[in-house]
Amino acid sequence: MSAPITALPSPTPGARRVVHCMGTVFSFDVRTAGVGQAALDEAERWLHRVDEVFSTYREHSEISRLGRGELTAADCSDEVRHVLAECARLEVATHGFFSIRATGRLDPSGYVKGWAIERASDILVAHGSTSHCVNGGGDVQSVGGAAADRPWRIGIADPLRPRTLAAIAVGRDLAVATSGTAERGAHVVNPHTGVAPTALVSLTLAGSRLGRVDAMATAAMAMGADARAFVEGLDGIEAFAIEPDGTTWSTSGWQR
Amino acid sequence: MKRILLSITGTVLGLVALLSFKSHGHPLRTTGALPSAGLPAASSTAPTGTSSSPGVATSAPPKPGAGTTKTLTGQAVETRYGIVQIQVTVTGSKINNVSFLQLTAFDDRSQQINQAAAPLLLQETLSAQNSQIDTVSGATYTSEGYIQSLQSALDQVGLK
Numbered sequence: 001m002s003a004p005i006t007a008l009p010s011p012t013p014g015a016r017r018v019v020h021c022m023g024t025v026f027s028f029d030v031r032t033a034g035v036g037q038a039a040l041d042e043a044e045r046w047l048h049r050v051d052e053v054f055s056t057y058r059e060h061s062e063i064s065r066l067g068r069g070e071l072t073a074a075d076c077s078d079e080v081r082h083v084l085a086e087c088a089r090l091e092v093a094t095h096g097f098f099s100i101r102a103t104g105r106l107d108p109s110g111y112v113k114g115w116a117i118e119r120a121s122d123i124l125v126a127h128g129s130t131s132h133c134v135n136g137g138g139d140v141q142s143v144g145g146a147a148a149d150r151p152w153r154i155g156i157a158d159p160l161r162p163r164t165l166a167a168i169a170v171g172r173d174l175a176v177a178t179s180g181t182a183e184r185g186a187h188v189v190n191p192h193t194g195v196a197p198t199a200l201v202s203l204t205l206a207g208s209r210l211g212r213v214d215a216m217a218t219a220a221m222a223m224g225a226d227a228r229a230f231v232e233g234l235d236g237i238e239a240f241a242i243e244p245d246g247t248t249w250s251t252s253g254w255q256r
Numbered sequence: 257m258k259r260i261l262l263s264i265t266g267t268v269l270g271l272v273a274l275l276s277f278k279s280h281g282h283p284l285r286t287t288g289a290l291p292s293a294g295l296p297a298a299s300s301t302a303p304t305g306t307s308s309s310p311g312v313a314t315s316a317p318p319k320p321g322a323g324t325t326k327t328l329t330g331q332a333v334e335t336r337y338g339i340v341q342i343q344v345t346v347t348g349s350k351i352n353n354v355s356f357l358q359l360t361a362f363d364d365r366s367q368q369i370n371q372a373a374a375p376l377l378l379q380e381t382l383s384a385q386n387s388q389i390d391t392v393s394g395a396t397y398t399s400e401g402y403i404q405s406l407q408s409a410l411d412q413v414g415l416k
Binding site for chain 2: 020029137140153157170171173206207253
């Protein structure tokens with residue numbers, strides 16, 4: 001019996017779903033028996049709500065109206081106020097390298113996407129799931145292991161060598177986010193200079209909760225050569241990086 | 257302390273690698289034909305697909321008497337950059353042939369990426385049936401669409 005194309009065999013009955021939202025693709029892989037479409041329905045509704053509220057491409061989203069000064073934070077939904085508070089904390093923790101105004105206008109997308117995936121995963125947990133993986137455009141929140149006796153194995157794409165994976169992160173309850181020079185080109189800028197850093201072509205962070213992990217990946221990418229020392233100082237987050245010449249490095253907390 | 261293992265691979269890992277493709281470094285295809293890729297079927301069955309180079313999409317019809325060869329069509333998956341739809345021919349649990357029914361790009365850049373990536377995606381599907389990962393971080397749009405369409409085709413025969 002051959003394995004499915006992207007995956008090791010799923011030993012338990014589960015549910016899969018693909019959701020197109022926020023300009024990308026979200027895929028759900030639930031491996032807990034009995035957790036099915038109702039849970040996925042709720043998780044999907046959540047993603048669409050996040051898009052409605054937080055999209056900077058929608059003229060009438062709360063974020064767009066807040067950015068134009070038509071709303072104050074006090075007028076906004078609980079979710080928006082939560083995100084603004086988290087982003088403020090992240091900005092301090094990253095010395096301003098994570099900034100919701102890095103592009104000159106209000107844009108918390110660097111936190112919202114990872115947070116939305118993390119919360120979608122929480123919805124599945126609330127429905128009883130103890131084993132699932134949610135992948136949103138290459139950022140991953142997993143819960144439990146891939147099976148009772150097997151951790152998740154999350155491949156890290158190598159942008160320099162199209163036919164290879166650079167590494168595999170292995171663990172349980174893993175959140176993994178990759179920031180970098182993907183096929184669409186650099187999209188991270190240093191908020192202090194407005195310049196896109198070139199020290200790294202790819203930076204992957206692994207931790208527990210994707211909102212923080214994704215935001216920290218964006219911030220560390222913006223730091224360029226200082227990313228390594230910064231992530232070494234973060235509790236519960238490890239990094240794997242690829243430099244333009246193909247050199248790789250990783251932080252010290254990975255188990256070998 | 258959370259235990260996370262990092263395995264540095266540097267190994268060619270079939271399909272999974274395609275998730276990281278870039279368009280440069282591969283010759284761009286100028287043909288408008290959609291590529292397909294095939295492998296000889298299991299020894300008990302005659303080959304159902306033989307084209308391993310880009311060309312006209314081919315998929316073998318179910319072979320009379322073979323009984324277990326099926327041609328399956330995946331969902332058309334629309335991403336931000338285009339539409340991807342896969343057709344796959346399966347004998348038992350083995351993929352013999354995979355091809356694109358749709359590979360539409362919404363812009364020139366996506367078209368270039370598709371042209372470079374499509375033949376690789378197909379070939380790697382055939383060689384990566386035992387790839388040892390569950391998902392990929394840093395995946396890209398075209399490949400996501402490809403994976404999902406392919407998965408939906410495979411789900412129809414329970415290749416899980």
